[in-house]
Amino acid sequence: MFLYTKNFDEQKAKAMEGLRQALEEGKVDEDIITLLEKINALENYFTTSSCSGRISVMEMPHFGDKVNSVWLGKWHREVTVEEVLEAIGRHEKGQLWFLVRSPILHVGARTLDDAVKLLNLAIGLGFKYSNIKSVSHKKLLVEIRSTERMDVPLGADGRLWVSEDYIERIVGIANDQLRRFKGKLKRLEEEAEKIENTHQLL
Template sequence: MFLYTKNFDEQKAKAMEGLRKALAENKVDEDIIPLLEKLNALENYFTTSSCSGRISVMEMPHFGDKVNSVWLGKWHREVNVGEVFDAIERHSSGQLWFLVRSPILHVGARTMEDAVRLLNLAIGLGFKYSNIKSVSHRKLLVEIRSTERMDVPLGEDGELWVSEDYIERIVAIANDQLRRFKGKLKRLEEEIGKL
C-alpha cells in the first residue's frame, strides 16, 4: 500500500518552482507566505496550493457552478460595508452570494507518518476540518482547513433580496470569522517548527 510518496524530492522541487513563480507574480496571499516558507523548509513536506481565507461576493448561474462563477469582490482581510456595496452594485445576472471561506492549505507529505503528524497538529490548533485528501504512491496530500464559513444568498438577476442593514450585520459576522481564522493561521505558523 501507499506508505510513502514516490519521487518525493522531485515532486517537491517542481512544487517549489511553481511557488517561486506564483510569488513572483503576486499570486500568493501575503499573510500566508511565512507559514508556507516554514512548511517548505521542513524536509518531509511541501505546499501545493493555499488560500489564507477570504470574504467574497460572487455571482453564479446556480450554487456550486464554479466554472461560470464570477467574483464581484474578494478580500483576504477584513472588509468594510462600502466595499461590499460596491461589489454588489456590479451584480447583473445569476444568483448573488456573500461568502466566507476559511484558509485551505494542501501539503504533500513524504510518508503517511509525516501526513498524520501534520494532520494531528493542525486539528489540535483548531483546524478541525483538516484531513487526508488523497492517498496514492504518487501523492499523500494533507488538507488543512478550519470550520468558519458563510454562504448567504443576497439576490438574483439584478434584484437584491436583503436590506443595507442586513449587509452591515453579515459583514460584521464575516469579519469576526476572519479574525478568528487568521489567529489560527498565526498559531500554526508558530507551532509548525515542532514537526
C-alpha cells in the first residue's frame, strides 16, 4: 500500500516510553497488559491508549459534561450490588448515572494495509464498533471497540429515582456484558500474534 506513517519507528519508541511510565505508575488496566505486550511485540503496530472496559457510577453536572464529571465508583471487573450501592451513597449533586463501557484500544499502524488488517481481525472477533480513527501520513490509528454499553440515569441532586431491586437487575446485566467483552479481549489476545503472518489485499 502507498499510505504509510512517516516516522513510525520514532512514534513507536515514544509510545513505548509512555507505556513504560504508565505501567510503573500503575495507570494501565491489569487485565489488558498481556494484550498490549503482544501487540507491541509486532513490528508494524503500537498501542497508544487503552481501557479494558468498565462498569461505573458517575456524577455529572449535566449529560455529556465529562470535564466536570466525577466517578463515584469504577470497576474493570464484575461488581456486587453492595459496591454499587456504596458508590451511589456518595452522590450529592448533578445527574447520577450507571455506565458500562466496552474495551477500547487505540493502535498505531505502519501502513494503511496494516491498519485494515487489524481492523478486519478485530471486527471478526466481535469488536464490531472498530474503525479507523485517523488516516494520514502523520498517524494511522485503529480504534478497537465493542458494542456492549449501558447508560442508565439513576437520580439527580441527591435523590434516587430507582429502587434497590432495580439496581440489582442492572448490575446483573452489566456483569453479563462485562463477561462478554472480557471473552472478546481474551480471543484478541490469542489471535493478535498471528496477524503479521496473514495476508491482506485492499
